[in-house]
Amino acid sequence: MLNSKLGLWAVLMELGAWAGPALLDGNSEAALLSYLLAHAAASVLLALFTLPLLAPQQAKPRAPMLALMAVCSYVVPIAGFMGVLVGTLVLRFYRSAAHVDDFSSLQLPEFDLHQRMQSGFRQTGLRAVLGNSDVPTRSRMRAMVALQHVSGRISSPLLRNVLNDSSEDLRLLAYGMLDSLERNISRAIDQELDTLRTAQASEGNEKLGPIGLQAAEKLSALYWELVYQNLAQGDMRDHAIRESLRYCDLVLGQANHAQHTLRRGLLLHALGRNQEAALSYDLALQQGLPATRVLPYLAELSFEQRDFERTRQLMQQLDEWSSLPKLRPVIDYWSAR
DSSP: OOOHHHHHHHHHHHHHHHHHHHHTTTTSHHHHHHHHHHHHHHHHHHHHHHGGGSOTTTSOSHHHHHHHHHHHHHHSTTHHHHHHHHHHHHIIIIIHHHHHHHHHTOOOOOOOGGGSOSOSOOHHHHHHHHHOTTSOHHHHHHHHHHGGGSOHHHHHHHHHHHTTOSOHHHHHHHHHHHHHHHHHHHHHHHHHHHHHHHHHHHHOSSSOOHHHHHHHHHHHHHHHHHHHTTOOOTHHHHHHHHHHHHHHHHHHTTOOOHHHHHHHHHHHHHTTOHHHHHHHHHHHHHTTOOHHHHHHHHHHHHHHTTOHHHHHHHHHHHTTOSOOTTTHHHHHHHHOO
16 A cells, blocks of 8 residues: 655755765765665665555565665666656556556457367387377267378278277278278279270270370379278279279270389289380380389389399489488398498
8 A cells, every 4th residue: 555654754854964964064974874874764765655656466575675665766866866767657557557557458369170180190109109099088089080081092001900909999980981981092093994994985995095094093093092002902902903903904005104114013023024114114114214113112122032132223323312211221221332
């Protein structure tokens, strides 16, 4: 509470501090001592008077604020005394009022929940979370939902591992997600088959026209996606490989594309027809496909054939390229002298 008597005593003590040296001849040590003592008392009284003028949040911590105001008033004669008084009044009646007016009516903005991050998991941590039965089921469910934003090549093996999990909810969710991935590709295959049949009826069976050729290219790619994303297993996988190879040969019978030649090599490789696969890989190189796209498959094929010297040669060729960070550990291993 504001005490006007403290303010009055502070002013009187300050006036007495300046009047003391005049009464004691001005230059004596007693005059100086009387001024210092009276001025110190006036500074403390002023601090006690002005501290209640501050807002509660400005006056905390109380003792340090009181000491700061007293020191400021003491070390600067007259100007310090007046400055503390004026500064306190400014903080009380101007700055504090503006502070309250500006923020008392402030409302929180509405956040768009759809702009949040789609997933709180990184791909590198999904396998650890899904494979750890000690992790709470809710967290593992969130990790599985995050797999929707991961490529099928990565998500399918993780989902298949969850099919053996002890939690029924996780198993059902994994099965549903795998089924959804497979149905999307199967639906696209059915549409392209209809397009191909219509094109063959209008363009002829012996040689496909532009529409039929495009449909055959898409069919080969879609069947390969079933294999590449590990969605087809067992006999279904063999069927998908053969169908992809059949449509790939159909396309290559009318047009030579390096990308289709490489896919033909991959399909033959998957079927275990290694010699034919090696010829397709070499042909893809001759047709202008970058070496970084083909040499890893050739090296894998040579390794499976136990031709380690050729594998080393191919990996050393890859060592000349600096754009293969994922293969760098393998390349360094085979290129070591």
